[in-house]
Amino acid sequence: MPIASLNQQLLEFIQASPTPFHATAQLRKLFEEAGFTVLDESRQWQLQRGGRYLVTRNDSSLIAFALGEQAPAEAGIRMLGAHTDSPCLHVKPEADVLANGYYQLGVEVYGGALLNPWFDRDLSLAGRISYRDAGGRLGSALIDFQAPVAVIPSLAIHLDREANQSRSINAQQHLPPVLMQPGEATPVTLRHLLLERAREQHPDESIETVLEYELSFYDCQPGALVGLQQQFIASARLDNLLSCLIGARALIDSEGATSKLLVCSDHEEVGSTSACGANGPFLQSVLERLCPEPQQLARCIHRSWLISTDNAHGVHPNYADRHDARHGPLLNQGPVIKTNANQRYATNSETAGLFRLLCDQAGVPLQSFVVRSDMACGSTIGPLTAAGIGVRTLDIGVPTFAMHSIRELAGANDTDYLYRALKQFLAYRD
Numbered sequence: 001m002p003i004a005s006l007n008q009q010l011l012e013f014i015q016a017s018p019t020p021f022h023a024t025a026q027l028r029k030l031f032e033e034a035g036f037t038v039l040d041e042s043r044q045w046q047l048q049r050g051g052r053y054l055v056t057r058n059d060s061s062l063i064a065f066a067l068g069e070q071a072p073a074e075a076g077i078r079m080l081g082a083h084t085d086s087p088c089l090h091v092k093p094e095a096d097v098l099a100n101g102y103y104q105l106g107v108e109v110y111g112g113a114l115l116n117p118w119f120d121r122d123l124s125l126a127g128r129i130s131y132r133d134a135g136g137r138l139g140s141a142l143i144d145f146q147a148p149v150a151v152i153p154s155l156a157i158h159l160d161r162e163a164n165q166s167r168s169i170n171a172q173q174h175l176p177p178v179l180m181q182p183g184e185a186t187p188v189t190l191r192h193l194l195l196e197r198a199r200e201q202h203p204d205e206s207i208e209t210v211l212e213y214e215l216s217f218y219d220c221q222p223g224a225l226v227g228l229q230q231q232f233i234a235s236a237r238l239d240n241l242l243s244c245l246i247g248a249r250a251l252i253d254s255e256g257a258t259s260k261l262l263v264c265s266d267h268e269e270v271g272s273t274s275a276c277g278a279n280g281p282f283l284q285s286v287l288e289r290l291c292p293e294p295q296q297l298a299r300c301i302h303r304s305w306l307i308s309t310d311n312a313h314g315v316h317p318n319y320a321d322r323h324d325a326r327h328g329p330l331l332n333q334g335p336v337i338k339t340n341a342n343q344r345y346a347t348n349s350e351t352a353g354l355f356r357l358l359c360d361q362a363g364v365p366l367q368s369f370v371v372r373s374d375m376a377c378g379s380t381i382g383p384l385t386a387a388g389i390g391v392r393t394l395d396i397g398v399p400t401f402a403m404h405s406i407r408e409l410a411g412a413n414d415t416d417y418l419y420r421a422l423k424q425f426l427a428y429r430d
Helices: 003-015 020-033 190-201 238-253 282-290 294-302 349-362 381-389 414-426
Strands: 052-057 061-066 077-083 088-099 102-110 123-133 138-144 178-180 207-219 224-226 232-235 259-265 305-309 336-338 367-369 392-397 399-401 408-411
Touching: 003 020, 003 224, 003 232, 003 238, 003 414, 020 052, 020 061, 020 123, 020 138, 020 238, 020 259, 061 238, 061 282, 077 238, 077 381, 077 414, 088 190, 123 190, 138 190, 138 207, 190 207, 232 238, 238 259, 238 305, 238 408, 238 414, 259 282, 282 294, 282 381, 305 349, 305 381, 305 414, 336 349, 349 392, 349 414, 381 392, 408 414
Parallel strands: 077 259, 077 305, 305 392, 336 367
Antiparallel strands: 052 061, 061 259, 088 102, 088 207, 102 178, 123 138, 123 207, 224 232, 232 408, 336 392, 399 408
């Protein structure tokens, strides 16, 4: 696939995916258009060799897989892992706030968000609602306000003379966005606003009452190619929607007789411990359906490989001292093998060796990342999945600036490098 087309598809995907629910819906649409059959976890599965399938859980996690000509127990499965969530501001259950004549919503920080960039942005609101319909039944729907409906204004420098030296943010006090100045005769509640928007966006549903919601704010500014030569991709949620889209594209376009799978899990940014997270039973449940007998599953796992694809820290030219001098990945120089002796990443010499071999075959440059020995190391779904099912696992990622900011930066060429490397992996046969 041409790089320009791949990057345009990525930007469109991210713009349409302000929450994990929307990202999963977009991935499902992509796979359905490519001929994948949707499965229901509550029903019996009738799978065929050579078939291509997908299944979702909680509307926020997805597993897509293509069965090869050989049974998984005989040839294993080539697995890719990514996550659908990103750090953001989640709306609280009872969020309505009226302060000094301004209508605001209470929020809590989801994940390890970089908070300063959230100020003075055009913010919109999206997520999932649960509702009661006209027949008294429970339903759910996705909503997206799409337009800028809120802002978190900064305090003027005149009222905080030390802001450029020692600005601190109190998440409870300083982060509630401002949405409007309601009139005295216009009472405002979030549930009323959601009901109006849900009825507009889902006119075929008989939505009577909004019961609950899972909502988050997001930046309205669309992603773009930036730089004098447009060498960079600037966008929200590159961590980790970039990996989700490139993994999906690689799976759809891959060839070869070996079974292959992509799992995109929610809740990675908060530890993955949920029914639809990487530390939950979703992937294990799907694998057990592919290999119903315990010995079949054990043989399959022994012959399988997993690549956990999550963004890596590129060496920042203004903060180069924050990297180990020998392990500072550069943007547009290829994917990064991430290693940690304390198993914060699941990479070992065998899995890294395989990826080096495959990248060499595909003509893809490769880099390495190890955190400074005097700094703490983040983690991914890799170690959790490796420990949970016992599969040989590698952690890689595209080098990125401003990770966990409301707007991140990656290399425009690295999407193509990652795509080619993952396609080579999915076609690999032992």
